[in-house]
Amino acid sequence: MGRMTGYIPTLDQIDVLHHRIAPSQEAYDLIHTHCVVVATIARQIARRQNQLFAMRCKLGEGSGNALAAAAQDTQTAPESTDGVTGGKVPPRLIDEHLVTIGGLLHDIGTYRVLKHDGTDGEPLKFSGKDYIKHGLLGYEYLREQGVDESIAEFARNHTGVGLTRQMVIDQHLPLPASDYSPKTLEQEIVMVADKYNSKSLPPKFLTVDAYTRKAAKYGEDNKRRWLELVEQYGVPDVPALAERFHMRIVD
Template sequence: MTSYIPTLDQIDELHQKIAPSQAAYDLVHMHCVVVATIARQLARHQNALFTNKLGQGSGNALDDSAGAAEQADLPSDGITGGRVPKRLIDEHLATIGGLLHDIGTYRVLKHDGSDGEPLQFDGKRYILHGLLGYEYLLEQGVDESIAQFARNHTGVGLTQQMVIAQNLPLPPVDYMPVNLEQEIVMVADKYNSKSIPPKFLTAQAYAKRAERYGEANKRRWLDLVDQYGVPDVPALAARFRMRMI
């Protein structure tokens, strides 16, 4: 079977096909829409920084920071900070990846909301959602380059050593982003939670979560924030009518 890059309509069909209930679809699909929105904003801001640096040349250190973008009054979608990326980001690819990254969470539900019980995830199996989403997308003929967004977005990246040290129920290999688009989706994912009800997190709030897994994990998150900048979380929370912590 020839693999394919799904269109927006096909992405929705992939969600509808695997979702066990309307309640599950509403929660997971909306989270994916939010993450795709943030990923597109981050990608666009990175591209603005990159393009601005090309226009200015490789002058002083200011060219490598968001200060250069602010001086040039570049569009940022509310993103503040950030550093110039190594290359231009494929905004469309990041958007598609965001829309599909959490599709495996349909397969780690304890209650899907259709049996009279509240929608609830199976905490012990939740760590499998990235791998299960990856496998589902491949089963449906989606190209490997897209399926990897599901596999490689958990936390701020899982290494083989982390899987072994934490005794996680995953094959002991790396689950790390392999390109900038995957990394952007991984970062965008941290600003929104599928808790019930769902909520937005500030960069500082997620830093506290990351610290639970060690100082190095927190440092990795803060480095990513420094690279990609900070989205306007209050504006996003208002736009999607969700709470914020």
């Protein structure tokens, strides 16, 4: 993890961090619930990745390709963990606890991009022009609160399927010209998990196909990158998640 620059929050401390920045109970309910959903999906993906890694270790280094093929075959695939199917063997074990913490905090900056925040009598609404800033704002808030850099980066580095410096420049985004892509596998998993759930009102789950259409709006490279991530990390059981969290699904 490198040199510590702050503290790693406990689950109770994470909740305090949310309450401290939330302008209203309505905002907390929407954003904190989304973070719980994303942390749940991210943990499921991490467990699936670790399952595949453990099987490769058991079968031997040369089995990676065979295992990847088997993961796509419903007759021979290893039993999925928490409903995630498919996926490729990762280069190392994933830190499931770190993924959970990152998921619970990744969208904490969205409290600061609400146009109507639940205190003005209007329904919750995000500011379209400012929304792209939420990752950086979340990162800055967490660092201000003394949270370690390794955790704050989950907020900074989860937008889209990897926001690069060149994309910031080419799209004239209102952000400092920098790279906002994940730096670790754990950050990448949270970024992927985030794509399956939306804070729209009412909140909703997205299938792989639904997000593929969304990714395609930003170009074929963006769409291809998303599909590569799906191939690597597998597909969560969206219907089961939607039932668990009582949300609708967009196919």
